[in-house]
Every structure is written in C-alpha cells, then in structure tokens.
Amino acid sequence: DAKTTQPNSMESNEEEPVHLPCNHSTISGTDYIHWYRQLPSQGPEYVIHGLTSNVNNRMASLAIAEDRKSSTLILHRATLRDAAVYYCILSWGSNTGKLIFGQGTTLQVKP
Amino acid sequence: DAGVTQSPTHLIKTRGQHVTLRCSPISGHKSVSWYQQVLGQGPQFIFQYYEKEERGRGNFPDRFSARQFPNYSSELNVNALLLGDSALYLCASPGQSLAEAFFGQGTRLTVV
Numbered sequence: 113d114a115k116t117t118q119p120n121s122m123e124s125n126e127e128e129p130v131h132l133p134c135n136h137s138t139i140s141g142t143d144y145i146h147w148y149r150q151l152p153s154q155g156p157e158y159v160i161h162g163l164t165s166n167v168n169n170r171m172a173s174l175a176i177a178e179d180r181k182s183s184t185l186i187l188h189r190a191t192l193r194d195a196a197v198y199y200c201i202l203s204w205g206s207n208t209g210k211l212i213f214g215q216g217t218t219l220q221v222k223p
Numbered sequence: 224d225a226g227v228t229q230s231p232t233h234l235i236k237t238r239g240q241h242v243t244l245r246c247s248p249i250s251g252h253k254s255v256s257w258y259q260q261v262l263g264q265g266p267q268f269i270f271q272y273y274e275k276e277e278r279g280r281g282n283f284p285d286r287f288s289a290r291q292f293p294n295y296s297s298e299l300n301v302n303a304l305l306l307g308d309s310a311l312y313l314c315a316s317p318g319q320s321l322a323e324a325f326f327g328q329g330t331r332l333t334v335v
Contacts (some may be wrong), residue, residue, distance in 0.1 A: 113286065143323050146322075150296070154328060155313050155315075155325045155327055155328050155329050156315075156324075158318075158323040158324060161322050190321045197265075208315075208323065208324040209254050209256050209270050209279060209317065209324075210268050210281075211256075211258075211266075211268065211315075213258075214265055215265055216265050
C-alpha cells in the first residue's frame with residue numbers, strides 16, 4: 113500500500129485560508145487521493161478526492177501536483193468547526209472499501 | 224436515508240471475554256468495512272465485506288472475525304479480549320459513487 117506523509121499539526125486563524133500538504137511519492141497510476149477529516153468523538157468524514165486534476169466541492173479544494181507525488185487540501189476560509197484531524201489517503205482505484213489511514217494532521221483554528 | 228449505524232455505542236468487557244459489535248450500512252449498500260482506532264492513532268483497516276464475502280483483511284490476529292448477513296448488516300467478533308483491544312471500532316459503507324465512504328459513529332470498547 114502506498115504511503116502518505118503529513119505534518120503532525122498545523123494552526124490557522126479563523127476566516128483565513130488553510131493549506132494542508134500531503135506527500136505521496138510512491139503513488140501509482142491507479143491510486144486515487146482521498147481526504148477525510150475526523151472531529152473529536154466522531155467517525156471520519158469524507159472531504160474530497162481526486163486522481164489527476166484539481167477538484168473543488170462545497171467543503172474544500174484539492175490541488176494535485178503535476179507529477180502526483182504531492183497534493184494540498186485547501187480550506188478557503190477556516191472556521192472553528194474545521195478544527196479536526198485531516199487524513200490524506202491513497203486507494204487503489206476509486207474503491208474506498210480499504211482505506212489506509214496514517215497519523216493525519218491535527219488542525220487547530222484560532223478565533 | 225439513514226446513515227451507517229453501529230451498536231452499541233459503548234461497551235466494557237473483561238480480559239478473556241468475547242465481544243460482538245454490529246453495523247448496519249447505508250440502506251441498500253452491499254459493502255461494509257471495519258476499522259480499529261486506538262487512542263491517538265488513525266483508524267486501522269480490519270475487514271471488508273461485499274455481498275457477504277470477505278474481500279480484504281488487515282493485519283489482525285485470528286481472534287478477530289466478521290461476517291455479513293443477507294440484509295448486508297455486519298458483525299465484528301473479537302475473542303479472548305486483551306487490554307490492547309481497547310479502541311474505537313468503526314464501520315464504513317461506500318456511498319453511491321463508491322469513492323466516498325460513510326463512517327458510523329463507532330463503538331467505544333474498553334477492556335479491563
């Protein structure tokens with residue numbers, strides 16, 4: 113299983129953009145990049161996923177490097193409710209039946 | 224449309240006992256996956272079931288087993304509980320696109 117590397121923690125101010133980086137240098141051509149987040153005392157929550165092109169949805173944007181060896185999750189305006197652990201995950205194909213989580217990045221949002 | 228539901232929400236067991244955790248996936252969805260999350264770590268994949276057949280297994284001992292029923296609900300069984308089995312056990316079901324997994328709130332198991 114391909115591995116991802118993320119910073120242990122990051123801080124942001126409320127209403128400012130947040131860029132959460134992820135390195136996945138061993139990614140293969142069929143691996144999708146997924147981002148999930150986990151709020152305290154809850155199960156993980158899907159944020160966004162992509163293969164090669166940048167992706168946008170109502171929660172966030174995903175910027176994927178041209179060589180696909182890294183990606184960045186962008187929260188456009190952080191709120192206090194965005195404080196969570198963010199996980200960058202690779203999956204074989206788009207099937208999410210087996211997700212290999214790393215340690216994730218703990219995001220703190222300051223008012 | 225109900226999401227993924229798990230029961231019970233909390234459970235306390237004694238070392239050596241057996242435990243059964245239950246999960247109902249999103250209505251009509253045929254795949255269920257189980258994860259173990261120890262405090263301070265990310266979830267670790269245990270099993271995936273699809274159409275009542277095991278489709279994947281993580282690096283867990285044989286004390287861990289699971290099954291899926293005709294209505295696609297699932298049970299995770301753990302025998303001979305150890306203190307180290309204390310964790311949040313999560314169940315997940317893919318959405319319509321298969322690229323988005325929905326997680327339940329989990330079952331918090333404490334082994335004393």
